[in-house]
Structure formats: structure tokens, C-alpha cells
Amino acid sequence: MNxxxxxxxxxxxxxxxxxxxxxxxxxxxxxxxxxxxxLLLIVGALGGALTAFLWTPTYTARLTFVVDDAKSxxxxxxxxxxxxxxxFNLDGIGGGSGVLAGDNVQELIKSQKLIKKTLLTPxxxxxxxxxxxxxxxxxxxxxxxxxxxxxITRFPPDGNHNTRLQDSLLHEMTSLILxxxxxxxxxxxxxxxxxxxxxxxxxxxxxxxxxxxxxxxxDFFITTKTKRLRNNVERxxxxxxxxxxxxxxxxxxxxxxxxSILDLNPAYTSANANVEIRERDKIVLSTIYTETVKNLEAxxxxxxxxxxxxxxVDEPExxxxxxxxxxxxxxxxxxxxxxxxxxxxxxxxxxR
Numbered sequence: 503m504n505x506x507x508x509x510x511x512x513x514x515x516x517x518x519x520x521x522x523x524x525x526x527x528x529x530x531x532x533x534x535x536x537x538x539x540x541l542l543l544i545v546g547a548l549g550g551a552l553t554a555f556l557w558t559p560t561y562t563a564r565l566t567f568v569v570d571d572a573k574s575x576x577x578x579x580x581x582x583x584x585x586x587x588x589x590f591n592l593d594g595i596g597g598g599s600g601v602l603a604g605d606n607v608q609e610l611i612k613s614q615k616l617i618k619k620t621l622l623t624p625x626x627x628x629x630x631x632x633x634x635x636x637x638x639x640x641x642x643x644x645x646x647x648x649x650x651x652x653x654i655t656r657f658p659p660d661g662n663h664n665t666r667l668q669d670s671l672l673h674e675m676t677s678l679i680l681x682x683x684x685x686x687x688x689x690x691x692x693x694x695x696x697x698x699x700x701x702x703x704x705x706x707x708x709x710x711x712x713x714x715x716x717x718x719x720x721d722f723f724i725t726t727k728t729k730r731l732r733n734n735v736e737r738x739x740x741x742x743x744x745x746x747x748x749x750x751x752x753x754x755x756x757x758x759x760x761x762s763i764l765d766l767n768p769a770y771t772s773a774n775a776n777v778e779i780r781e782r783d784k785i786v787l788s789t790i791y792t793e794t795v796k797n798l799e800a801x802x803x804x805x806x807x808x809x810x811x812x813x814x815v816d817e818p819e820x821x822x823x824x825x826x827x828x829x830x831x832x833x834x835x836x837x838x839x840x841x842x843x844x845x846x847x848x849x850x851x852x853x854r
Contacts, residue, residue: 531852532845542840550829550836557827561705563712563818565698566689569607570811607696608686611719617676617684620714624659631711632657635675638704645671684715695815701825709818720812731805738798745794749787756780 533539610616621632629637633656636642642654648667649655655671657664664672683702689695700712760777 528845528849532848535844535848539841539844542844543837546836546838546840547833548836549840550832550834553836554827554829554832557832558703560701560703560825561708561822562699562701562825563708563822564816565712565716565814565818566695566816567698567716567812567814568695570813607719610723611686611698611715612680612684614673614676614680616715616718616722617679618672620711620718621672621675622657622659622661623710623714625707625710630657630659631707631714632672632675634704634707635702636671638702638707639678641671641674679711684711700818705820705822708822709820712818716812716814723812724809728805728809731801731808735798735801735805738794738801742791742794742798745787745791749784749791752780752784752787756784 621635622630625631625634633642636645636655636657645655645667646652648670650667655667657668657672661668684698684700686696686698689697698712698716700708700715702708702711756777
């Protein structure tokens with residue numbers, strides 16, 4: 503039987519020493535271009551310094567608040583706080599499963615609906631926050647090509663009938679804000695304090711957006727949380743007012759009947775019966791009115807207990823934190839980028 507000798511390609515063994523020697527050779531080769539390297543380092547440093555000089559600064563507004571909800575601060579909250587010390591999250595247990603309980607607040611405040619409503623609030627007497635945001639980020643000029651009349655798109659305050667173009671531009675603003683300009687988080691997982699921060703290129707815009715986002719969220723939360731009880735209070739109030747008016751009329755009617763019966767002949771018993779019927783109706787209405795008012799006051803008490811409080815702890819004040827690109831970081835980055843690019847180019851073209 504003929505055996506065929508199969509030849510396999512030779513694979514040299516890995517040598518750390520050889521790897522280090524190869525890298526040292528690459529380094530010496532790059533360092534041989536002293537004049538070119540010196541020129542590139544100067545260009546990189548100047549480029550980094552110019553970038554830092556032209557870099558548009560941003561401003562960060564921070565706001566801290568706490569939610570005080572009596573219905574969600576019972577035994578379940580105590581258990582949640584105790585479990586939090588051991589690394590467990592029990593915010594969803596018991597009464598803490600409401601609209602703005604636990605971590606739900608973070609998703610609620612980041613909702614696009616609330617961001618759009620905030621953008622449509624006034625910036626000054628002339629423009630809204632949306633108008634100012636579009637101007638600062640040059641979105642108004644970018645979207646000018648889509649305008650049917652060739653004019654810059656404007657946003658009226660509390661606009662409920664926006665055009666398709668306005669809605670599209672608002673959607674892009676919202677996406678940019680959620681991409682990194684607006685954020686919310688807990689200062690400590692064991693505590694109920696939340697911190698909202700807004701970073702934008704205009705100082706007043708950042709401050710107004712941050713504070714008004716909390717106002718929009720607070721109004722939405724309280725309205726949603728107390729809607730059922732508030733409707734019940736309004737219904738009972740309307741009923742109490744209506745019964746009260748009827749009872750007043752019935753009281754005057756009974757008084758008039760009693761006055762007229764004094765002048766009648768006692769032989770006419772039908773007049774006495776009429777007075778008794780009116781007095782009976784008055785007593786019935788008075789009883790119904792008393793129970794209605796009692797239920798109304800009980801509902802008002804429940805509404806007061808159910809209404810949460812969103813307490814602002816720290817508000818953003820001028821001057822806000824100014825974020826600039828530091829010259830040292832920009833120059834160092836320019837040096838590194840220039841050296842890396844030249845080294846890559848030199849090593850790739852060395853064997854050509």
C-alpha cells in the first residue's frame with residue numbers, strides 16, 4: 503500500500519520576546535520621522551486648542567425633589583427600605599404600585615407627551631421654549647426647506663392644533679432631548695429623592711425646561727392620582743347644592759302654609775293635612791341633605807389624604823454649571839490623534 507506523505511504548513515511557535523522586538527522595531531521606525539512627527543505634534547496641539555476655543559459651551563440645570571405619598575408610605579415602604587439595605591428592591595409591593603411610585607417616576611417624567619407640552623410653554627413674551635430650542639440648535643434653518651411658505655416654523659404657546667411640520671419638528675426636538683440632554687435618577691437607591699438634570703446650549707432654556715418639566719409632571723400626576731375622588735367630590739357637591747336649594751324653597755313653603763292656616767276656620771281639616779305633607783317633605787329632604795353633606799365631607803377628607811405632595815428640595819439657580827471643553831484635554835487628544843493616524847499610515851505603507 504502506497505502511503506502519501508501529507509505536508510502541513512509550518513507554524514512557528516509564539517514568542518513573546520519576538521513580539522516585543524517587532525513592536526520595538528515599529529516604534530524605532532516611526533521615531534525615525536522626527537521632523538514629520540514634530541510637525542504633526544504641533545498641528546495636533548494647535549488643532550486641539552482651536553477646537554476647545556470654538557467649542558460651544560453647555561449649561562446644566564439640576565433639580566432635586568421628593569414625592570410624599572401617604573398611601574404608599576405604610577408598612578410596605580418600611581419593608582422596602584429594610585430590604586434595600588440588603589440589596590433588594592421591593593418598591594412594587596403594597597401601596598407603592600401607583601402612577602408615580604417607585605421607579606415609575608423616571609419613565610413618567612421622560613414621556614414624550616410631557617416634553618412636548620413643556621416645549622410649548624413661553625420662553626419670553628415673544629417665543630416659546632420650542633422656538634428658542636430650534637433657534638439655538640439651528641433646527642429652524644435646517645427645516646426651512648420643508649416649510650410650504652418659506653418661513654421659519656413657529657410654535658404658539660399651548661398649541662393644540664399643530665401642523666404636520668410642527669409635529670415633526672417637535673418630535674425631532676424630543677428625540678434630541680432624550681438622547682442625552684435630559685435625565686432623571688435617584689440620588690440614592692435607599693431614599694426617595696430624585697434628581698433631574700438638563701444640559702443645553704442656552705442657560706435660560708436649560709433652567710426653564712428643567713423646572714417646567716417637573717411642574718408638568720406634578721400636575722399630571724396629581725390629576726391622575728385624584729381624578730376618581732375629585733369627580734366624586736364634584737358630584738356630591740352638585741347634589742348637595744341642588745338639595746339645599748330645594749330644601750330652602752320647601753322651608754319657605756312650610757312657613758307660608760303655617761301662616762295661612764292661622765286665618766282659616768279650624769273646621770277645614772284639609773289645610774292641616776297640606777301643612778303636614780309639606781313638613782314631612784321638608785324632614786325627608788333635610789335628612790337626605792344631611793347625609794349628602796356628610797358623604798361630601800368624608801370624600802373631601804379622602805381626597806386630601808390621597809393627594810400627594812411633590813416637594814422641590816433644590817432648584818436650579820443662575821449662574822448654572824458651565825461645561826466647556828478644557829484646553830488640556832483638547833490638546834492632549836489632538837496630540838494622540840495625530841500620532842496614532844501618522845503611525846498607522848507609516849506602518850501600513852512601510853512594506854509597499
